[in-house]
Amino acid sequence: MATAGVENHIVDVPGLQVGHAHDPIVNTGTSVILMDVPATAAVAVAGGGPGTRETDLLSAGMLVNNVDAVVLSGGSAYGLAAADGVAAILGAQGRGFAMTKLPGIPKTPIVPAAILYDLANGGDKAWADTPPYQALGKEALNNAGRKTDLGRLGAGYGARAGQARGGIGSASILTKEGFSVGALAAVNCFGSVYMPGSEAFWAWPYEIAGEFGGQRPETDYDADAEDWGDAKTNPALGQNTTIACIATDIALSPSDAQRVADMALAGFARAIRPVFTPFDGDTVFVVSTAQKPLPAPEALSLARLGELAASTLARAIARGVFEAK
Secondary structure, X not given: OOEOOOOOOHHHOOOEEEEEEEEOOOOEEEEEEEEEEEEEEEEEEOOOOOOEEOOHHHOOOOOOOEEEEEEEEOOHHHHHHHHHHHHHHHHHOOOOEOOXXXXXXXXXXXXXXXXXXXXXXXXOOOOOOOOOHHHHHHHHHHOOEEOOOOEOOHHHOOOEEOOEEOEEEEEEEEOOOOOEEEEEEEEOOOOEOEOOOOOOEOOHHHOOOOOXXXXXXXXXXXXXXXXXXXXXXXXXXXXXXXXXXXXEEEOOOHHHHHHHHXXXXXXXXXXXEOOOOOOOXXXXXXXXXXXXXXXXXXXXXXXXXXXXXXXXXXXXXXXXHHHHO
C-alpha cells in the first residue's frame, strides 16, 4: 500500500528544492520549485483565464525539453516578473540552455511560470512602476531548500479558496516499489474545497492519516448539482485560479510527462467545486527528476503515475486550505 512520504511534501521527491517569499504589506508572494539539474517538464491548462510564461516551450516538438525551475506567483500578470528574478540568478550561476558554449554569451535559464490573481485582496498595490515580483522571485529562489511550511506563505499568501482563506498546500506519496510523487499547489479558486454545509473537504476520500483534519461527510449526504457551498459569491473574470506543480522521480519523456499532466487535472476536480470555470486559470506543471526508470510495462506504469498525481494534487489542495485556516 502506498503511503505519504517522510515529509508529506513535494520535497520528498529527490532532485528538487522549494523556496517561498511574501510581502505582508502588499499581501502577495511567490513560490519557486528549483531543480538540482534540468528536468523534463510538461504543463496542462484547464481554466478559462490563465496567466503563464514559457508554457508553449513545453509543447511537443519544441527545441528545449528541460526546465531549470518552475515559478508559481501571486500578482496576476505582474507576477510573471517573478520568473525574471529567478532566471537572472540562475543565469548568473551559469545555468540554462545553450546550443553551443560561446565566450561572453550567457546561457538561457528555462523558467516556466503561472500566476494567480490576488490584486483585489486588500493589500497595498500602489507600487507605481516597481511591482515587487522580480524581487520576490529572487528572494524565493534564495530561500530554496527542503523546507516544508504550508498555509499562508509564498504564492498562496494573499489567496482565497472560495470564501475561505487560501494558501500553499503540498503532499507526497511513496509506492511499495519506492518511487515517489509530490504536489505543490497555490489555492486561490472560485469554487469551494468544502462540501456544502460541512467541514469535510471534497478531497476527503484521498486523505492519508488525517493530514487535513479527518472530517467526513454525513453518511446520508446527497450532492445538489446547483449547491456550490462556499464558492465566491461575486466572482470576476481572471480573479481566481489554482496553480500547481507535480514532481516525480520516475524518468519521463516529454510525451509521458504530458500524459501525467493531463491526468493530474483530475486532482483539481476531486478537490474543488466548481472547477475549470471561466473565472479560473487552473494550471498544473509536471516535472521529472529522472532518478529511476519507468517500470515495465511502461503504459500501465504511466497510467498508475497519472492517477497518483491526481490524488496527490487533490490532497495538496485540501492541505493548503486546512493549513491556512
